[in-house]
Amino acid sequence: MMSGILLEIRETVDKYAAIMSKISGVDVEIVNEQLFRVAGTGIFEKLVNQDMSTEGYAYREVLKTGKLQVIYNPGNAPICAKCPRCSHCTEKIEIAMPIRAGKKTIGVIGLVGSSDAQRSTILADEATYLGLIEQIASFIGSKAIERIDQKQKESMRSALECTVNHMEQGILILGQSGTVTMANRIAVEQLKLEQCKGLQTVLAPTGDNLGGQTEYLLTVGKKTVHILGETYQPAQADENYAQVLVFTRSCDLRKKMYALTAAVTTGSIVGGSEATRQLRAEIEKIAASTSTVLITGESGTGKEIAATEIWRAGNRKDQQFVALNCAAIPESLLESELFGYVKGAFTGADPSGRVGKFELANHGVIFLDEIGDMPLYLQAKLLRVLQERKIVRIGSNQLIPIDVRVIAATNKNLKEMIADGKFREDLYYRLNVIPLSILPLRERREDIPDLAELFAMRYASRFGKGQCRIPAETMDALVRYPWYGNVRELENTLEFMVNMSDEQGVLGLDTLPRDFFKAAGFAPIHLPTPTPPAKEAVMPLRDLERREIKKAIDAFGDNTQGKKQAARSLGIGLATLYRKIEEFSI
Template identity: 35%
Template sequence: MINISFIVPYKAMKYVVEEIFSSHQEKAELRPNILTKTVDEIQKEDLEQADIVIARGYSANRVKATDVPVLPISVTGFDITVALNSCIQKYNPTKIAVIGPLNTVYGIEEIASVFSCEIASYQVSNPNDLKSIILRAQAEGATAIIAGKSGTSIATALGIDAIMILSGRKTIMQSIDEAIRAVRLMRQERERTDRFKGIMDYSFEGILSVNNEGIITTANNYARKVLDGLDNEPEQIYLKDVLPQLDSQAVLEGRTKILGELIQIQKNLYTFNCVCAGDTGAVVTFTNVSKIQELEGQIRSKLHKKGLVAKYQFSDVIGSEEKLLETIKRAKKFSKAESNIYIFGETGTGKELFAQSIHNSSARRAHPFVAINCAALSDNLLESELFGYMDGAFTGASKGGKIGLFELAHRGTVFLDEIGDISPSLQSKLLRVLQEREIRRIGSDQVIPIDVKIICASNKNLSSLVESGVFREDLFYRLNVLKLKLPPLRERPRDIIDLSKYFIKMNCKKLGYNSITLSDEAEELLQSYSWLGNVRELSNFCERLCVLLEEGVAEATDVLDCLEESERLEELLPSQNDLVSATMTSEKEILLQVLENSKTKREAALKLGIDPSTLWRKMKKHGLE
């Protein structure tokens, strides 16, 4: 609801306002409070429930002195003209004085030229001065007064002819509509401000905004707790007075930006950032270093707990193609050996699935399986993760030190995914571990023997990286004792169907849908697709198909719709096989002829030299499904 208090100076206006509110198109959202009061009669209690107040003249000025938003009713030239015309007809004065605040008398001289009698304007800012101004106007020859309610009451009491300026219906309607818009804008701004304040105050770091003069304009709760002087709330607090350690002036001038500067406040160390925010000034953020270290420790702890157990076994590998079965057979043999294993395969072929299966099939199955993605961490962090560190080894090191992944995996298996992305420096340290089977924590001179099996994986060809000098040759030969190459999904057409059925069943169960089956044409289309994202891409496709279809039989057109999500769907046709440039009668006849002489649609697509998905679309175009 929108609470509008409307202050009217005379009863006739009240009736007009009531009628307009009652017929307003948004009356269900409005709660009007119409007050017939003069400026002296307005009390603060009258306005307490109002979202906005509509008032005229001195009443509007009186409301402005309170905290309640006010929308002054504009006195239009039309309102003045009507009052002047009425005054002339009723009193035939020789001179008329128009008396009121600026928005009433502004522009009177331009209107005066169209009337026969003399017209003068008298601006009065304070209603207490009305009587003296009216007397002055009378002394200067005015025989009639035009003013608001207060002015006409005083003039009448003094025996001077007076006409009150009336607000027209259109003016009142416009004022109500403007008040509604103003309240909604104020509420939107209040919601935006509250949301912004909530974000600021619930942030776990200090945030300050500074204007171009270096004065702090906003500070969240965190900043107020840490920095002295912000709670005193003087008129102006300069950033340089609160944080003299920061060269904020250079930032405001755009000469530099401050990132990660360490400043000690009382007994705590904080990392500060201060950057220019364009023409609006600058933004300062800061965080307690110990909190960063604590959070980093929690993340590492969760990472370790997540990777200490191998969940999958060879029985979880789905597929019956000979290439896959040969790969599983080889992997089972590898699991019996203690040699290092290098798994090579495209993205999404299941490298970690095989690594976990090898571990669970080995004599180390009862011991930890520790996996880490080498591409996900920086060199320094990856080194501390792999080897651990001693108490005080470096700034930010956890108290008491930290055990590394090689130690955690003692008597178990370490899986190093994306091994091709580690730096040359770390490659040499990893080589020593493989040679000596011992590690040394960062900051320690003590050597710790370890017993781990190393399985590494990469979607990059390590031998090519060796030739280009990116990967150490001696490390490559240490890792590449047993090599397991995973076949891509496009080389296992039967497995595409087996995996599709598995993923569809799993997604239907998760979504609460009935089962979905694939038509023969749909299966043929799936088998003809390239699947460059391999099993991961197929899994995403099946989820999309289940969401869109929900139940029933998935036809080739359904598959085609879901495959169109991929940018690789349609390949360009070879010019020598382009159907458009063919010399035969029509494209439809070509399609019919080739389909009649082909056992499957896939075979027909091969004869035409086009992608099977293109063939499906052309068949659909000519009604040949």
Template identity: 35%
Template sequence: MQNTTSPSELMQLQPTILRFTQMLSAVLKIDAEVVDADLVRIAGTGPYSKFFGKKLNTSSRIFRYIIETNEEKVVVKSRTDPLCEGCNNKSSCREMAFLGVPIMIEERCLGVISLVAFTEDSRERIKDNVQLFSDYVKHIAQIVVSKVVERNSKNKGLDEVFTHLIENMDQGVLVLDENNRVKYGNQPALNNLNIKQDALYDHEIKIRSLSLHNNEIKSHQQHIISQGEWQKLIVGQFYNTQGQQLFLMAYHQPNSDFTIQDHGSLLSTVIGESAKMRQLKKMITRVASSPSSVLINGESGTGKEVIANAVHNLSDRSQSPFIAINCAAIPEALLESELFGYVKGAFTGASNKGKNGLIQAANKGTLFLDEIGDMPMTLQAKLLRVLEERKVMPIGSNDAVPVDIRIISATNHNFQEMIATNKFREDLYYRLNVIPFQLPPLREREGDIALLTNYFLEYHTQKIGVAYPGISAEAMRRLNVYHWPGNVRELSNLVEYLVNIVPEGDQIDIDLLPPHFEQSSEISSPEAAYNDDYSMSLEDMEKNRIEEAIHRLGNRKMVAEELGIGIATLYRKIKKYELNSHRAS
């Protein structure tokens, strides 16, 4: 019997055993526990991740059985097992399944390593993988034995059994020392990194999380693995351990070599490396410091406000307000007071303190007028006066207030048609269109769908707080050939939907995509899908997109959000195109 007045051989190695226990639990996704021959808890995860060094104070029949018989024990249905008979804690026991392996050295049992299921899903995992899990646990037991034998000598390399365990894992694994030099990488890791062993070992590499929350969420996240000028985007979990670091790669990795976005860059939110997007980024950096007005033209959902923000952030006004207003989303009766403000008693219902308008709120900064084409003609005249005089006249006031603002506006309308039909002032158009930006639709941004999908997967998994799922090559192919009438906004909404429904541990595959993506798989290229559209008028194209969105979503508020227009504007267009017969709530 062991001397209970001094730490057991296992307790003397407690930090090392705790590290292996945590790794075992992470790999098998089952909670684990280690006790010594005196039933003192050495290490554990989940409910057993505390009270180390304390003797178990509950009935420990299964542990005692393993220690006394020196035999492995598996219980796949607790409470009905003979060993559970007579247990004082049987009625309150949370353990649903158990797999325990003795730690043997020279025919002497030092303790027990066990896997414990607390949920029905975990119980089924143990039941369906008894032999595999048993082999893993035995490997860890052998590692612990070797550490006991060698604890008085300095171990300069990885344990042979530990290395063998990693070699036989399907997941990619990198082990680094405290100086970020790779001590070991298994073949799946080399395959994911697309490098050879001699390019990896004894070279300093960096693993940096791209997560918005860094390592606060303990699940698969995107990381940049870099070595000099070379870098690679890898999904995995990063662990700091005593003296070395362990990086477990996810089974599902991005299927393309993405251009890694620098989150520290002021242009980092402008995702895209297609020729048109590269040209647009150059234009943004070239004109950002100018005080001249910018007009962004593009289809609904292409990300016009993202571009406006980028221009502001790169300008000398970046420390001043960026004020955005959607001219189509605010009723005409309120738009004037929102923009220009009012003085006390200006109209019935006005605040007795008056109110500064958004133009004044943007003083020294940038005012972004989204859907400027929906601004009423009367307000267009007042806005023109502000641009010419650099003064704003609140409603009910006789005194103009000086303002220093830069106007960035955006639209999906054809201004030439609107000017020709007296729906937009030509003089205001030329004031706004000093620097024109043409934002391409998603279907014309070759290669950017994969980049954006990767970005939105990262963004939505972090926002929701779930593990990064990855996406199959076939699912990505279908996204690439789809025509994206809702553009980037539609892609973001789709990815958020997929992140919510994909089972944990699985990757996004074609069976999770909405039904209309099956039709898109028959299209050989995005251009082929649009041959007919190019022969249509702009109004026909707009009608078709609204009609398709109503059929697909069935909710007019969701349709308006996807198309990037106000609900009032949507109702006007439904009436204009006589789409009232289509059912939508």
């Protein structure tokens, strides 16, 4: 950093060289530590910006030792011995003063007398000249240090900007008045502003704490957003760097949490039956709407797949799809799963708080499966959310506006539950704005071949079995089966069949589960009874023993060495083998 510092403060160097020359009445040159002439007066004025590395032996010594050199007889002094101009030097006296920046020598001031008169003048008041040149060297060194400090600050600022611009969180550095002094790239993007610097900010805590961070309402200029973050005060704060705000927009945190927890059902609505074609057409019509949908149908018919198809076909396909099975979560935890909670909301709660499913689904779609299993007290809260489009986290009093499309599903008869007082009638009508019914698989048997082929291909690929084929008689059995478990049962059956298939991948009748033909209302197919293997005759042990001994002798030879090997292979001693050979007349 220091090697070229005199070039960076050349204006200052030129000024002091001119002052020095005018006061002393002699010529002045200033070189940097690479022996490059930075400034010069008089005879040196036209030689500025020249390399002096092949000469300047006195300057080289000063740079090496950091000590003043006064040469009273240039050309004859020992320091001049290697100089190419030693024998014809025109200089009469020379003073070489080091310029230091801290402990480092960064250049040399050369005061050169080229006449006897100049030599006499310098010698007449040598101490004054030395003091003057030392003072000028000190001034230049101070300016160099100032420039070095400035470069270090610029470098640190550049490194800081590079660091904060590569952080995943938004960072605002605020002055004492709340004005933005600096903002990283993420902060500008999250706030959706062209630039933040110079804008006034207002930071107001909401009182909630989520993910271990405080929630604030941040106003920057005319923009107000919900954020989660913390503020820090630098140890040596000044009016421009009084506070650092590290934050994440609440909606961005929700997206990250969604990405970590989302498990969207894959697949699509398959089948060519009239009922399935009509279902696809209805989904196409309602996909772009924001109205609530209630999907009904038996368990296993594919209600979640229908919900994801609505999401994918609609204008919210680029937003979150959040699914929650109301029957799979304990009643005591269901409210917190739906609406979230803040720090300290209840005993046993995560101390960092939690974002609920409705917040996660904001601007997207929430799928509430098995809605008929939701307890009555939660039904009332859900009704209020659907009416007001606002939620309140457990333990908080802050109303959070949401924009969520709700799709609910159930395999129960909600009207019967209303009559029994187990489901709220007002919630039913709020959910049933767009009813969507999925028929059981046994009422749309035309879909079974397509579904069976799909599942066979899926599991054959998953298990590395290549191509699987379903013969006509097997497909006929699958079509005639009642499928009380609907599509889910069909998929499980095909998975079993692929596991049981042979090397040719044929999913024959023999690959079907054993209880397949015992299903109620299904005419069994009689599989051919396999022919039992022929019974093998029992051989007496004496004959078996004689056969194996003869086999061993034939294999290893009837010489002594062969018999030793035969005895070892039979697991008997050599003497026993000889006795058996004689006994069996081998």
